[in-house]
Structures are given as structure tokens and as C-alpha cells.
Amino acid sequence: MKVLKVFANIALLTVLAFSLVACAAPATPAPAAPAAAEPAKVEPTKAPEAAAPAAAEPTKAEKKEFTYSTMTMCYPQLGAESDWRTANTASFKETAGELGVRLIFSDAQQKQENQISAMRACIQQGVDIIALPPVVEDGWDAVLQEAKDAGIPVIIVDRSVKADKSMYAAHIGSNMVQEGEKAGNEMNKLLPDGGKIVELSGTTGSGAATGRAEGFRKTLNKNIEIIDSQTGNFTRAEGKPVMEAFLKKYGKDIKGAFIHNDDMAIGAIEAIKAAGFKPGDIKIVSVDGTRGGFQAMVDGWVQADVECNPLLGPQTMELALNILNGKPFDAETLTKEEVYYPDKAAELLPSRKY
Numbered sequence: 186m187k188v189l190k191v192f193a194n195i196a197l198l199t200v201l202a203f204s205l206v207a208c209a210a211p212a213t214p215a216p217a218a219p220a221a222a223e224p225a226k227v228e229p230t231k232a233p234e235a236a237a238p239a240a241a242e243p244t245k246a247e248k249k250e251f252t253y254s255t256m257t258m259c260y261p262q263l264g265a266e267s268d269w270r271t272a273n274t275a276s277f278k279e280t281a282g283e284l285g286v287r288l289i290f291s292d293a294q295q296k297q298e299n300q301i302s303a304m305r306a307c308i309q310q311g312v313d314i315i316a317l318p319p320v321v322e323d324g325w326d327a328v329l330q331e332a333k334d335a336g337i338p339v340i341i342v343d344r345s346v347k348a349d350k351s352m353y354a355a356h357i358g359s360n361m362v363q364e365g366e367k368a369g370n371e372m373n374k375l376l377p378d379g380g381k382i383v384e385l386s387g388t389t390g391s392g393a394a395t396g397r398a399e400g401f402r403k404t405l406n407k408n409i410e411i412i413d414s415q416t417g418n419f420t421r422a423e424g425k426p427v428m429e430a431f432l433k434k435y436g437k438d439i440k441g442a443f444i445h446n447d448d449m450a451i452g453a454i455e456a457i458k459a460a461g462f463k464p465g466d467i468k469i470v471s472v473d474g475t476r477g478g479f480q481a482m483v484d485g486w487v488q489a490d491v492e493c494n495p496l497l498g499p500q501t502m503e504l505a506l507n508i509l510n511g512k513p514f515d516a517e518t519l520t521k522e523e524v525y526y527p528d529k530a531a532e533l534l535p536s537r538k539y
């Protein structure tokens with residue numbers, strides 16, 4: 186009985202193997218049917234492999250040329266904490282819509298673990314390229330390695346990462362240290378006789394906050410003392426209580442404030458107003474150059490606004506296409522930025538794009 190079963194199985198497997206070979210290569214002449222007496226040659230589990238020869242792996246010459254409409258880009262946005270961020274998201278979505286790029290967008294709500302999960306989902310889906318605006322600088326090595334292993338290039342957008350440059354294809358964004366230097370120069374001009382100032386810093390551990398803090402300290406005159414520095418996480422909601430606490434603690438000793446973005450500045454101004462200060466009593470240097478920042482200059486609360494450009498969609502998509510098509514590209518692209526002052530604020534405000 187057992188022997189009969191074995192023979193029956195062998196016969197079945199033999200028939201299976203022949204039909205697989207026949208399906209895989211219908212053009213080739215049918216091989217001579219092996220004698221039923223040679224069942225050892227039949228390996229049905231290997232048959233599908235034989236049916237899909239090396240042709241599954243395209244050679245370089247056969248690789249497709251990407252166009253915008255065939256490119257899928259993953260954009261795991263870090264959050265929606267500020268007007269700057271809203272403009273950055275709009276820039277990516279609008280550019281993708283105009284060019285026909287398939288954009289896989291997500292919002293990590295300022296949490297690195299959410300950004301990493303979103304990146305992993307994109308890697309699993311086999312996107313063509315990832316553009317990553319990292320919420321903080323550290324902790325990207327593992328997921329960058331995973332993207333690299335999957336052959337998916339990564340462009341670091343906006344803030345920087347602390348990872349070896351070989352882990353990603355390119356970076357596009359602002360020079361945050363330079364922004365801090367510009368802010369320091371402005372504070373020097375505003376307080377020629379020196380004085381005590383406070384700093385409302387961006388998200389702790391972010392390239393934007395560390396870079397701006399570094400550049401600011403580098404240029405600040407010795408007669409200006411930073412008496413306190415606290416994070417407001419780049420949001421209006423947190424900027425206000427941080428400034429309230431500063432005012433409660435130091436009161437009229439505060440002669441100036443370096444605020445790492447316009448949203449926190451707007452929150453801080455509410456606290457300054459509520460404490461009875463007049464525009465200009467505390468000299469404010471802010472960063473971004475959003476419409477809200479411009480309005481604060483028109484109203485006299487902000488004395489200088491260092492630009493940080495969020496409209497990175499078009500340049501990033503062009504860069505992505507060059508990377509995917511093996512064309513020459515810049516590994517580091519820094520956006521051109523200016524400093525704005527109250528005297529031109531009213532005139533420029535209507536033309537601000539964000």
C-alpha cells in the first residue's frame with residue numbers, strides 16, 4: 186500500500202513539473218519526456234524558480250528613465266507646529282499635484298518614532314525616493330540603513346541629521362547656523378550698549394534649534410548676556426507661557442529676546458502685551474519671515490526677522506529626479522535667505538507667499 190502511494194505521488198509530481206516547464210517556456214521545443222523510472226530528477230518545489238530565470242532582475246540598460254509622473258516620493262512630514270511648516274507641506278503637495286508626482290504624505294506630530302514608522306511603511310511599499318524633514322538630528326542611522334539596503338535614496342529636507350553622509354543622497358534646506366549668526370548681528374545692532382536678553386528656543390535636539398543657538402552665540406557681543414533660554418517647541422501655544430515665565434522672573438531686566446521662529450514670537454508678544462510692555466520695550470529678533478512675522482513688524486513688536494524659506498517642494502522634486510536618473514546633482518543645497526525689517530514690512534507683506 187505504502188509503495189503504491191509513493192509511486193502515485195511520484196507520477197503526480199512528474200506531471201506537475203512538466204506542465205510548469207511547458208508554461209514557462211512555451212516557445213522552446215518540448216523536452217523528451219523522462220522515463221517514469223527516473224523519478225529522482227523531479228524537484229517540484231524548485232520548478233517555479235526555473236520558470237522565472239534571471240530576467241526578473243533588469244540589467245542597468247533596461248532600467249526605466251524616471252519622469253515626474255512615474256516617480257513615487259515619500260514625505261514623512263514632521264508635524265504641523267508652525268505657519269512655516271504649513272507652507273512647507275503645501276509646497277510639497279502643490280508641486281506634486283502640478284508635476285504629477287505620486288506623493289505619500291504623513292504627519293508625525295513632532296514625534297521621531299512616528300517619522301521612523303512612516304519611513305518604514307514607505308520602504309515596505311517600495312517607494313522610489315524618500316524626502317525626510319527630520320524633527321531631531323540624532324537617531325536616524327537604523328532607518329537610513331534600511332532605506333539604503335532597499336535601494337531607496339533619501340534626501341534630507343530642511344533640518345539636518347547627525348548621520349554619516351554616505352547614509353543619504355543629499356540635503357536641501359537652510360543654513361541654520363548662519364541664520365543664528367544673522368540674528369546675533371541684529372541683536373548687536375539693536376542693543377549697542379548691551380543688556381540682558383532671553384532666548385525662546387525651538388524643539389530641543391532639532392538641527393534648527395541647535396544651529397540657530399550656535400550661530401547666535403558666535404556673533405553676539407560680549408556686553409549682551411543671555412540670562413535664560415527655554416524651548417517653546419516652535420509653537421505659539423508654548424511660546425506664550427515660556428515668555429510669561431521669563432517676565433515673571435526677570436521683569437524689566439529683559440531688554441531683548443531672540444526667538445527661534447515667528448509662531449513662538451507671536452505667542453510671546455501676547456504675553457509681553459499682557460504684562461503691560463509697549464512695542465519696542467523688548468527688542469525682538471525672530472526667524473522665518475512668515476506673514477505673521479511681517480505683521481508683528483508692522484505692529485512694531487518685532488525689530489528684525491531672519492528669513493527661513495519653507496518653499497522647498499520644486500527644488501526637492503527636481504533633485505529627486507536627477508538622483509533617480511543617475512544625473513549629476515548637488516549633495517548640499519542651501520536656500521538663499523534675507524533679513525527683513527519693519528521699514529519695508531508693510532510694503533512686502535501682501536506679496537509674502539507664506
Ligand code: AHR
Binds near residue numbers: 268447472
Ligand atoms: O526647521 C525649520 C523650522 O521649523 C522653522 O523655523 C519653524 O518655524 C519650523 O517649525
